[in-house]
Amino acid sequence: MAELQFREAIKQAIDEEMESDENVFIMGEEVAEYNGAYKVTEGLLDKYGFRRVIDTPISELGFAGIGVGAAMNGLRPIVEFMTFNFAVLAADQIINHASKARYMLGGQVSTPIVFRGANASAGQLGATHSVAYDSMYAMFPGLKVIYTSEPEDAKGLLKSAIRDDDPVLFMESEQMYGLKGEVTEEEDFTIPIGKGKIKREGDDVTVVATGKMYHIAQNAAKELAKDGVECEIIDPRTIKPLDIEMIIESIKKTNRCVVVDESHPFGGLASEVGFLIQREAFDYLDAPVQRVTLPDVNAPFSKPLFDLWLPDAKNVVEAVNTVTYRK
Structure with a gap:
């Protein structure tokens, strides 16, 4: 095992796929000469040159469209957005073209493209830079959405995403790029898209959490364990397709569920998971599903208010x- 930062694990995945497939290339703002806004692409320009590591103008709609066209013509682009908050400008290409091309052309065209970058809040960056978009994109047929929590998952799932013949949105928390974790040195390590993982065994309550909320859930579980409450923590890793079967099997054991989601309460991952649980496992529940989300208000800039706004272990x-009826 090697200890890597989150950014290093992502770079390793990109590097390995670019080395093994000449059709893979990466494009985005500052990915080449500046080595990436978060240093994810550091050193790739020197290794692969300007034809495969491409700096773009500040025009998300434009370079996303170039990527979609390249994918339709047999290449495998990785389109980096500095943040998915900026990717709203490219939503037309993602939602109306990448996601629908195979369907509208009767399966004659595939769109093997990865859109990746920072998702959700990063700190005191204001309301327009602090939105979690994973649930929004998961609503659209034809798109796969990945939101990982640890370096090893990031590497294995990004390699699978690059090889996938359909468009994948690969989302990363800006606050986690420096997070360190053990990453297997297994040759050509991949993780199947759509498979969650039980990352903490427990019998009292199932906690579903992804992205940086996974780490919040782990901190909470450690506190609860001091009082004899053992949480089973499931990291879905993939928002869509969602491994609801794993969640249901856990609930059959614990009979309780809390979903921790860094999005607003209406229409987010927590809402969808809650519905699926009541449809598939209603008779196993000893309490209503609880969710921990952002409040239904935009992100404040003030540090004290921001800390109150973002879900925490408490x-x-x-x-x-x-x-668990302990309250």
Whole structure:
């Protein structure tokens, strides 16, 4: 095992896929000469040159469209957005073209493209730079959405995403690029898209969390364990397709569930998981599903207000205490 930062694991995945397939290339703002806004692409320009590591103008709609066209013509582009907040400008290419090309052309065209970059809040960057977009894109048929929590998952799933013949949105938390974790040195390591993972065994309550909320859930579980409450933590890793079967099997054991989601309450991952649980496992529940989300208000700039706005371990502990009737 090697200890890598989150950014290093992502770069390793990109490097390995570019080395093994000459059709893979990466494009985006500052990915080449500047080595990437978060240093994910550091050194790739020197290794692969300007034809495969391409700096673009500040025009998300434009370079996303170039990427979609390249994918339709047999290449495998990786389109980096400095943040998915900026990718809103490219939503037409993602939603109306990449996701629908195979369907509208009767399967004659595939669009093997990865859109990747920072998702959700990063700190005091204001309301327009602090939105989680994973649930929004997961709504559209034809798109796969990945939101990883640890370096090894990031490497294995990004390699699978690059090889996938359909468009994949690969989302990363800006606050986690420096996060370190053990990454297998297994040759050509991949993780199948759509497979979640139980990352903490427990019998009292199932906690579903992804992205940086996974780490919030882990901190809460450590506090709850001091009081004898053992959480089973599931990291879906893939938002769509969602491994709901794993979640259901866990609930059959624990009979309780809390979903921790860094999006707003209406229409987010927590809402969808809650619905699927009541449809598939209603008779196993001993308490209503609880969710921990952002409030239904935009991100504040003020540091004290921002800290109140973002879910934390205390919120998760309160939700677990509610479903276990300890509150």
